[in-house]
Amino acid sequence: MSLVKNLALQVLTLLKHLWALVCDLSGFSRGLLAIIRFEIKRVTTPGRAFWWVFVAIFPIVIACLLRYVVEPQVRENIQNAVIHQQMMIEQNQNQQIIVPATSGDQSGMGQLPPGAQLQPGQAQPMAAPPPIGSNRDQLYTVALYLLGPSIACMLGALLIAAPAIASELEQHSWIYLATRPNGVFFLVAGKYIVAVMWAFSATLIGVTGGAMICGQEYNSALSIPGPQKLQLSLSQLNSSVGVDDEFALTMSVTNQSQSAINDVQLRVRHTYEFKLTDLAEKKRDNRGSRLVESIATLGPGETKSVDIRILAEKATGNQVGRITAMMDYPETPSPVSVVESIQIFKESPPTFFWRVVILIATAFFAAIAYSALYLVIGALFPARAMVFCVAYTIGAEGILSMLPAVVNRLTVQYRLRSFLFHHLQDGSGVSEGVGDALLVTGGADQPLWILIHAAICLGVSLLIVLSREFTTAAESDV
Amino acid sequence: MTELVRLEHLQKNYGSFCALQDVNLTVGEGVTGLLGPNGAGKSTLIKVMLGLVRLTAGKATVLGHDVVTESRLIREKVGFMPEDDCYMHGLSGIESVQMAACLSCLPPVEALRRGHEILDFCGMGQERYRNVETYSTGMRQKLRFAMAIVHSPQLLILDEPTSGLDPEEREAMLNRIRVLSKRFGMAIILCTHILPDVQVVCDSVAILAGGAVRLSSPLQDVLAPSEPAIFVQVDRDPHLLQAELQKLNQSCSEIEDKPNFVVLDGDIQELSEKLWQAAHAAGVGILKMSPALSSLEDVFIKAVMEDQHAHS
Known part of the structure; x- marks a missing residue:
């Protein structure tokens, strides 16, 4: 009963704070801007700047590896398979051939198992070669999504939002902020905005750079060197x-x-x-x-x-x-x-620009959602914020989001994947097959869900920090 | 006296531990010293006044506002200088003060102007442009003080403002406290272990021990001895004066460590005639004559001992 009473009192206090802020918008903006301004200064220290550069460069480096190391090898393998297919067809014109046990369907003749026997003249070209151009773009889209919004943005938000409360307690500066009229509110809101900016700006650079490196090959089919005249x-x-x-x-x-x-x-x-x-x-x-x-x-x-x-x-x-x-x-x-x-x-295929825009928008929503999520975890467990955030990320965002059950809709990953899939659902973006593999159902309402999720997390964070009694001993524990 | 802080039957528990029990305290204008041994509940009491912790029982009002429902209004009017060595990492001194002012809803330009003004008042020079991580203990102390008063609060709560300061800086800090109180009319609660500081600047004192208020009254009353006496400073051997006073049936005793001082038991009004008579007879000049006061240290120890007796 006492707990309910306390909670009700805290909600009432929070609402009173918010109402007071609404009534004094100029004061509100001044306080919030002060926290944002000084927080930006605090996150641009050499150490933090290094992590920002790391988060921004990480997708670009991986994209470079995919583009200049992995892709040439894949292309070479496909070319070899096509040439191999032609050679086998020629060989099969007059004699029986047996598909090598080691090559399997690399023979290029459909899905023949290793060791299958082909009578003379039976070998036929593959029904249709893989649409390499669009598959390539699709792979890069998924890769950039995983590298940018999924990993880089999550990491950025983790680095800034998770220790937002703990760092103030650790430096004993919490008391300064808490004893200001709306200090706690400004602190939570300001740190959240800075975390979103920090994570999104780094991901923006990473995703844009990665997309520019990967490029787009839609409809520019692979040229297969061969004997064709x-x-x-x-x-x-x-x-x-x-x-x-x-x-x-x-x-x-x-x-x-x-x-x-x-x-x-x-x-x-x-x-x-x-x-x-x-x-x-x-x-x-x-x-x-x-x-x-x-x-x-x-x-x-x-x-x-x-x-x-x-x-x-x-x-x-x-x-x-x-x-x-x-x-x-x-x-x-x-x-x-x-x-x-x-x-x-049916409609014009998405351009390269549109693909990048959707990836950037996904990164933006990822920054909004993850910053709020890590902020609430950091407020709940200030002493071990990072540990709990990483555990949540692995457990919920990593495993739970990939479970083929309705519960995966509670995760940010599901919402982001659905958002991306919904806007790039075609040959050059993400095909239905990939959508099925990512367990998404699509839907234009994903941004709304993400915003609701972020608002709930922020509200809970505020309630926690307003109602929690950070004793001197607790401050020392952080 | 205007009541700025009123605490009635205040109780605060942290789980099963009782940090404050049945605290009744009234704080008025001027400087109030809040004394108590470690773990007496001073920090908790301050947090209660700032609305940072929930009350288990009782009622508290600060500047006429209830600490439970109107904590935001209280924080607008109260400045707090914490004891901990805390500062905003990554900011310079002036930026820290400006940020504190902005958080109190001052416009940025005004906050900057106030910041410089306050740092000048605190005696901080060009070092205000340096990063706070590079500050010495004394400079950090000044910075914390500046951040506490930048929004011109009606009530200022200072937690150990002079700890870690050299004598010169300590004197300067006490001077600032006096100026804020006397010239600007700011009510101040001074929470400290350094009893001479309290004796120098405080108008009233409250002693907290074991989570309860053991003593609360004006400093003048606290220091008044149980029996009236006079301190007398003479210009030569006090034994001559002592001998003449004995002839007049007036007891007189010397003070250890103070060779030219004697103490006379009795009221100053009644004794002055006898004293002047004896001084004239002994040919001794009286340099100073004042009512004897109790030592604050004795008062403090007595109050704390009461708590220990209660516990035992």
């Missing part, structure tokens, strides 16, 4: 396609060799959302593709373009579907297939 390209005339829209694709083929090439076949395959209006009558071959054009002879340097009219019948999210262009032409000793793929969007 013909170059195939596919371009979309409309920037966006809605349901029931008829649109056109231009399929172009260029002879890059010095001699004429005969008997070139252009084919196209599409996902179920489309109907190829002018090719509806043409039958599909065993690869599910339809013949678009047979070119008897293509002279040296000559280019031939064909337009295909397509009707979009369905749509899922921002994606409508994928059109895959294929080209077969005879080459000694076996025919060669070149495949090119294009993703069709």
